[in-house]
Amino acid sequence: MGIKEFICLFTSIFMLINKTQNKRVTNRIKILNSDISKAIGLMFHKKPKNTAYIFPFKQNVKDSIHNFFVFFPINLIFLDKDKKVIYTKRLNPFEIHYPKKKFKYMIELTEDYNIKPNDVLDWKQNI
Numbered sequence: 449m450g451i452k453e454f455i456c457l458f459t460s461i462f463m464l465i466n467k468t469q470n471k472r473v474t475n476r477i478k479i480l481n482s483d484i485s486k487a488i489g490l491m492f493h494k495k496p497k498n499t500a501y502i503f504p505f506k507q508n509v510k511d512s513i514h515n516f517f518v519f520f521p522i523n524l525i526f527l528d529k530d531k532k533v534i535y536t537k538r539l540n541p542f543e544i545h546y547p548k549k550k551f552k553y554m555i556e557l558t559e560d561y562n563i564k565p566n567d568v569l570d571w572k573q574n575i
Contacts, residue, residue, distance in 0.1 A: 462475075462477040462479075462571050462572065462573055463475045463477065463571065463572065464477055464500045464502075464555070464569060464570075464571050465569065465570050465571070465572070466561070466563060466567050466568075466569055467567075467568040467569065467570055468564075468566070468567040468568050469562075469567060473500065473557075473561045473563070473569070474498045474499065474500050474557075474561075475498070476496075476498050476499040476500065477499070477500045477501075477502060477571055478499060478500070478501050478502070479502045479504065479571075480501060480502065480503050480504075481504065486503050489501065489503075489518070489556065490518045490522065490556060491516065491517040491518055492517055492518075493518070495519075495520045495558050496558060497558070497559075498559065499557075499558070500555050500556070500557055500571075501555065501556040501557075502553060502554075502555050502571060503553065503554040503555070503556070504552070504553050505551075505552055505553065505554075507552075508528075508529070508550035508551060508552050509550060509551065509552075510547050510549070510550045510551070511547070512544055512545065512546050512547070513539065513544070513545045513547070513554070514542075514543070514544045514545075515539045515540065515541055515542060515543050515544075516542055517542075518541055518542075519541050520541065520558060521538055521539060521540045521541065521558075522538075522539050522556050522557065522558055523536060523537070523538055523539075523556070523557045523558070523559070523560055523561075523563075524536065524537045524538075524539055524545065524554060524555070524556060525554065525555040525556075525557065525563055525569070526547060526549070526551040526553075526554055527551060527552060527553040527554070527555070527569060528551065528552055528553075529552040530568070531553060531568055531569050531570055532566060532567070532568050532569075533563060533564065533565050533566060533567045533568070533569065534549055534551055534565065535548060535549070535565050536563060536564070536565070555569070
């Protein structure tokens, strides 16, 4: 991880935007690049407000997702390589989800931002 990625984990210099709906989703983003950070995700955390947790993968995956030890529901957004929404899923505490299709990125959100299939999302610097 380079210094730019490291800084982004602790500051709000990136924003998540919905290009299809032409609106900002949130200014708070955490990009989880390491396998450990992806495995831990939101486990044992307090419910974050207005924060998107982005899980980038090196290749398309179809890994199961669990909400063990996460004590609040989360919204999962599954994206393809072009950051187009494949589908969304609301996951309750201690629930497991087996994805329908392969995905390149997954985003976890605690709020409902009205993100729909086929919307195109992007994250970029907010400086």
